[in-house]
Amino acid sequence: MNSTLEMSVTDCHAASVPDYTPVPELRKLQLKRLQAVVMRGWQQVKLFRARMDERRLTPEDVGSLEDIAKLPFTVKSDLRDTYPFGLFASPMKDVVRLHVSSGTTGKPIVVAYTKEDVDVWTSVLVRCLAGCGLHRGDIIQVAYGYGLFTGGLGAHYGAEGLGATVVPTSGGHADRQIMLMKDFGVTAICCTPTYFLHLIDRAAELGVDMKELPLRAGVFGAEPWTESMRQHIEKMSSIEAFDIYGLSEIIGPGVGCECRRHEGLHIFEDHFYPEIVDPASGEPLPDGTEGELVLTTLSKQAMPMIRYRTRDITMILPGRCECGRTLRRIGRIGRRSDDMLIIRGVNVFPSQVESALLQIEGTLPHYQILLTRVQGLDQMEVQVEVTPQMFNDKIGALQGLHERLQGALDRVLGIRVRVALVEAYSIERSEGKAKRVIDRRTS
């Protein structure tokens, strides 16, 4: 009797209702919100006003959703140039939270939230987690870093909002993460995919079989990861792995998330308006064409972002998802226009290296890309840690492995790279985003 009651309560979370808004109604809502956010930016944000003036535009020029293409872009350097509070559209007394982006390059960026913004953020995360099949009664371990990074607190509020039990472990302390996961009977985890790979490895070393644990779902984001990495994770841990997308500039995690069909990530379009543009020209591209994702926050109060260039390369998937959601989907983000490395004039993405390594051993060893310049010529070395599965005590077998890795990388990248087999644990482990590339080239 209890179980039927549970079913009716948990099947569809009330917060998920907007996921199924009929399309015409959704477009109407988007237009209304777009007009409001443009007005807000125009009235409150000096930089946006100046850019609108340059183009002789006023908020009245937005009469349809297509008119969004007339509006100026916002780029990451705008956030740096106006550091710390230059893009705020709310007075500080209405701002209840500040987050600071990790700023892998250069100065950090600051993002602000009003109470309403935090509520929207929580609601989209509830919708993400509900879409992953999670509900009240689940025990969710949040192993994203808590603090200035949006991952930890974002997922925390979402999981609590869902009514789940939250274990806020934050990042780090792998042994303790594994102990709590086992002792508490954790059913889902939120963290970066590379950190979860690290937990899988560590659990094996501690003699804990992840496949035996109640853990059934992982919601992984904050860095690009591949379909083959998903297969590896699911095989090693018997969980269902979901891709979640977000970025601090827009709101944090929860801009989009996979549903259980795993055919792209639904964008919570009632709050975030997606466009795909040509990364070079900025021209809008049709659905089904790969380009740079541009997002507009439709309801953000403290820091609206209008046509924010995410640098993430993906496409809007044509057609409707079979899950019934009316929300459009984007393809998995495998790469960022920022991640692209140019080696001797050839474009190389770290994700290509990953897929080559996976082809060989069927597992993903820890690896790092080291770039140097010798006599004006770029050199790329891929360091691969030798795992117990790969190790063989015959030199010939190791040389064979070395050659197979070399061959796969040459084929996938189309340039000659050096492969180095290195000792286990000699590459630094990430507690957050993996640092895959070390660039020692000095220009």
Add this chain to the structure above:
Amino acid sequence: MKIQQISLFAENKPGHIAAPARLLAQEGIDIRSLYLADTQQYGILRMIVSEWEKAATILEAHGFVVKVTEVLAVEVPDRPGGLADVLSALDGTGINIEYMYAFPYMCRGQAILIFRFADPDAAIERLQTAGINLLASDELLKQ
């Protein structure tokens, strides 16, 4: 008759052999033989130690990638032609030697060679039939 040998992956860099050696020393484990097979970039350190299980556990706990392989310790008469006689016992059997190296101690005036065979059971049978003595682990370790 089979001897447990421990193999480690090591990068070919200064100090990379010292770390495992130090770990084993701390635990009072005696390295009875050590052989390094190397390429320019990396090597495989093969060791026969006094307590192989303990050694493997300690090394793994310190993050080394360890493989335990079974090898044979073969007595070879210390005279010209001694090795040739042993090897000729394997002629025509199809038994493949994957690698071999000399054990640094003598036993009863005989030299000892360590062999890794693709099929150690077949090798044991063949060598014993030919009257060649194989050392058990306790005999080898007391040398």
